[in-house]
Amino acid sequence: MDQFKQKFKEEATDLINDLEEALLLLEQNPNDKDIVERVFRAMHSLKGGGAMFGFDHVSEFTHHLETIYDLVREDKFLVSADLLTITLESVDHIKDLLFSDEITKEIENNHSVLITKLSTLATNDVGKAATPIENQDNTASTQKSFYVFFKPNPDVFENGTNPLYLLDELCELGESRIISHSENIPLLDDLKESNSYLYWEVIIVTDQELNAIGDVFLFVEDDCELEITQVAEGNLLADEKVIRYLADIEKESKVVDIQKLEREISKNKENKTEQGSKESTGTDTSVISSIRVASDKIDTLMNLVSELVTTQARLSLFTEQQEDAELDAIGENIQKLSRQLRDNAFSISLIPLQSIITRFQRLVRDLSNGLGKKINFKTEGTETELDKTIIENLTDPILHIIRTSIDHGIEDVQTRINSGKPEEGTILLRSFYSGTNVFIQIIDDGKGLDHEKIRQKAIEKNLISESTQLSKKEVFDLIFMAGFSTAKEVTDVSGRGVGMDVVKRKISAIRGDVEVDSEPGEGTTITIKLPLTLSIIDGLLVRVGVTDFIVPLSAVQKIYAVNKSEIIDNYTHTVVLDEKQTPFHNMREFFTIDKEMPDTVQVLVVTYEEQSVGIVVDYVVGEYQAVIKPLGKHYKDQEFISGATILGDGSVALVLDTNKIIKQSAEEV
Amino acid sequence: MKKRILIVDDSESIREVLSFTLENAGYDVLAGVDGEDAQKYLNGEPIALVITDLHMPNKDGIGFIKDVRAHEDYKRVPILFLTTESQTAKKMEAKSAGATGWIVKPFVPQKLLAAINKVVR
Incomplete structure (x- = not known):
């Protein structure tokens, strides 16, 4: 054995x-x-x-x-x-x-x-x-009616018993009717305030047995007069005659005559109707408010919607050429419907951020315990919804950011107390919508980033040279460069070669952007900016020379028409728009398109690092719903292209990432 | 305000079981290890219920029940004592000392809470 x-x-x-x-x-x-x-x-x-x-x-x-x-x-x-x-x-x-x-x-x-x-x-x-x-179960006919007579001894309060609690407990067993008898209360002069003078009669209807009723009075059995009798099967209190009888008794301060009560009951027995059947109505009204669907079905739906949108673009183009009023109407209708269908299908594939929060909570809980730090993990706006593909790809980067924050950001208890901070550190994960973007911020109140240390480190690692002048933001951006790690030693938790550069890369892969801001001693805020969706965007179709491009509509703030003379041979690369000096980047130069520039060009104003920057194109064709398709491997390193889309005439247009274009273009200048 | 229950028992595990169950049910719990130790809680602060074991060193349950009943502030406080099914004589003795009711050991949480429900609301 x-x-x-x-x-x-x-x-x-x-x-x-x-x-x-x-x-x-x-x-x-x-x-x-x-x-x-x-x-x-x-x-x-x-x-x-x-x-x-x-x-x-x-x-x-x-x-x-x-x-x-x-x-x-x-x-x-x-x-x-x-x-x-x-x-x-x-x-x-x-x-x-x-x-x-x-x-x-x-x-x-x-x-x-x-x-x-x-x-x-x-x-x-x-x-x-x-x-x-x-x-x-109660509605079944297992109910019985009991008569209870309960008269506690006058000194019942002496040992801490309160008869009212017992009556309360009794009533919890089922439906009840209590008749209280106060006729024994003496005149005020003779009244002893610590005595109990009342007694009660109770008709109780319950599915419990006699024992259960006896149990209520378990502690006081020896200190009272108690009588418990079963008087009928079924619900006596549903009988109007019984109710009337009891009301009369109470009015006249008489005691219930059980035998009389039983006679009343037997008289009524014949015309008793079946109960319980009426209760069953109205219970079947449950409405299914949500269903679970396999995620690949949603993927398929999204694909079909994408195809539909692409096909619809062809239809639109075709109807335009036909100049047929009836066809126009149909085309417009299809366009409207496919747009609605698109929006609807999108909302199906959105899931709230909350669904991945528990993983972060567990991480904070385990890690802070392991490191002996006290950390309060708070969340705001976790009901914010994101495309499920984005959520899937977001977990790892956020885990890494939180890990780094716990390991390098939040100080240990002693250090915090010494620098006058609350003992418990806070990490706040906040999410909110802004325009067509979702922002996720991870904010800690730790020691913050040290400018100088980052700069020195970057010089050490040959990422920048001694003479490089960098703004605060540019210094912070260094931590996202490959091979950068500020921690002096590689600890158990973070800094195992997997750095913030991986975070950046993963977030870029879902067309997001990540930024860091920090005050030494105050804490660090990491902001992730994400598109609402990955597959279809509202775009602006623009043309440079003979080539079409799509610019995400959400990025464009305003469009100005500008004379080409203001652009050509402009060595400052700025143009005055609405009385504001605006730097611009000419797409014609960026893509080295040779064809003659039209007399009037158009400048799309987009926001780049909180500044207005112009992007010069020949002209704007119009709005376009762009189904974004990934490009082949030859283009995969071209960061300024988000993808490509198929236009109505079957040709392909590149979808531009304006931020990356401006960044790259600025570096070339 | 949460109701406060004073528990008196010399066994640590019983105290723990009681505390856990009572706190879970929304009560504040004071705990004494025997009748002598529990005296410190009879200081005029409100107590909604006393739960005491009977067999304890120093001062046993009967003695403590009498102390509570003799105290001006607590003479009407419900008192439940812990007992086993067989101790009928002891039960009578505790009742005549002033106890309100009893809880039979071993108990499950719902039994405990049911007994408390009879005397505290």
Whole structure:
């Protein structure tokens, strides 16, 4: 038998490992039924094996766990942080039970404490979840009517009993009618204020047995006159005659005559109608407010919508050429519908940021404990929705930023106290919409970034030269360069070669941008700017020479018509727009397009690093819904191109990233 | 304000079980290790309920129940004592000392809360 025991212990180790892993997963996805099932299976195997091989403690204990997770399986119990904490404690305890050489006093104590915690949890929550089910049972005809006579002794208050609480408890058992008798109250002079003079008669309708009613008066049985009788099956209080009879009794301060009551009942028995059938109406009105859909179906939908939008563009072009009024109308209608369909399909593929927040919370919790730092992780605006592809690609970068923030940003408790900050550091994850972008900020109140240190480091690493003059922002941007790490030593947590440059690259891959701002001693703010969606954008179709380009409409603030003489041979590269000096970048030069410039050109004003910058194109063709397609590998290093789109006539236009164009163009000048 | 319950028991694990259950049910808990130790809580601050074990070193439960009843501020406070099913004689003794009711050991949380529900609202 002993060798079997050994075998079971090995098996149990695997089961426990699996259980722990599943529990941690469950913490991140509390609603995932598959994980709950996995947790339950592991528990069930532990319980079965424990009983088989003589680990009765383990078996009995696991049974309690299993009970709760059985309820979770049936949706009668919600997975909460409390539950998971206690479950994890319990798993540790099972390890103790299995692998300790002897069961110490401590383990024993732990055993009973955990069992109580578990059953407390079970009773608390099940109570809530199961109430409606119990109510349904009440409507069944198992109800009985009882008569209770309760007259406490005058000195009942002496030992701390309050008869009112007992009546309250009695009424909780079901529907009740209480008649209170005050005729024994003496005249004021004779009244002893610490005595009880009242007595009560109660008709109670409940599905409980006589015992349960007796239990209410358990503590006072010896200190009162008590009579409990079952007077009828069914609900006596639904009978109008009984109600009237009781009202009369109360008015005339008479005592209920049970025999008379019973006669009333038997008289009524024949014309009793069936009850309960009417209660069943109105319960079937549940409306499905949401459904779960496999994500690849949504991907397919998005693809189809993209194709539709592309085809619609062809249709639009065709109708324009036909000059047919009827076709025009149809074309416009299709255009409107496809736009609505597009917006609708988009909103389906959006998921709230909240869905990935738990991972960050867990990270902060584990990491701050590990480093002995106190950190409060706060979130704002986590209801902000993003395209699911973006969310999927966002988790890792944000995890890295938070990790860096905990490791390098937030100081340890002592340092914080010394610099007059609250002991507990704060990391705030904030998200909000602005225009067609979503911003996510990770703000910490740690020690901030040290300008000079970053500069020195960059010089050391040959990223910049000693003489390079950089603005504050440019210095901060250095941390996103490959091979840069400000931490003096590589720590356990961050700085394992995976730097902020990877964060930048990953966010760029989803057409986002990341910026950092910091005040030494005050903290650091990292801002991630993301597009709402990746696949279709509202664009502005512009033409330079014979080539068409798409500029995201969201980037463009204003469009000005400017005489070409202001652009050509302009060595300052600025033009006055609305009385403001505006630097510009000529796309004709940028793409080295030779063709003659028209007399009037158009300048798109976009915002670049909080400044207005002009982009010069020949002319604006119009708005265009651009379905963005990725470009082949030859273009993958061209950062200024977000992708390409197919135009109505079947030709291809590049989608430009204005920020990157300006940056690159500025560097060339 | 949360209601305060004074628990008196010499067993640490029982105290822990009681505290956990009661705090979970929304009460504040004061804990004494025996009748002598628990005297310090009889200081005029409001107490909604006393739960005491009967067998304890120094001062046992019966003695402590009498102390509570003799105290001007607490003579009407409900007192529940912990007992086992077999101790009928002890039950009578505790009741005549002034106890309001009892809780049978071993108990599960819902039993405990049900007993409390009879005497505190």
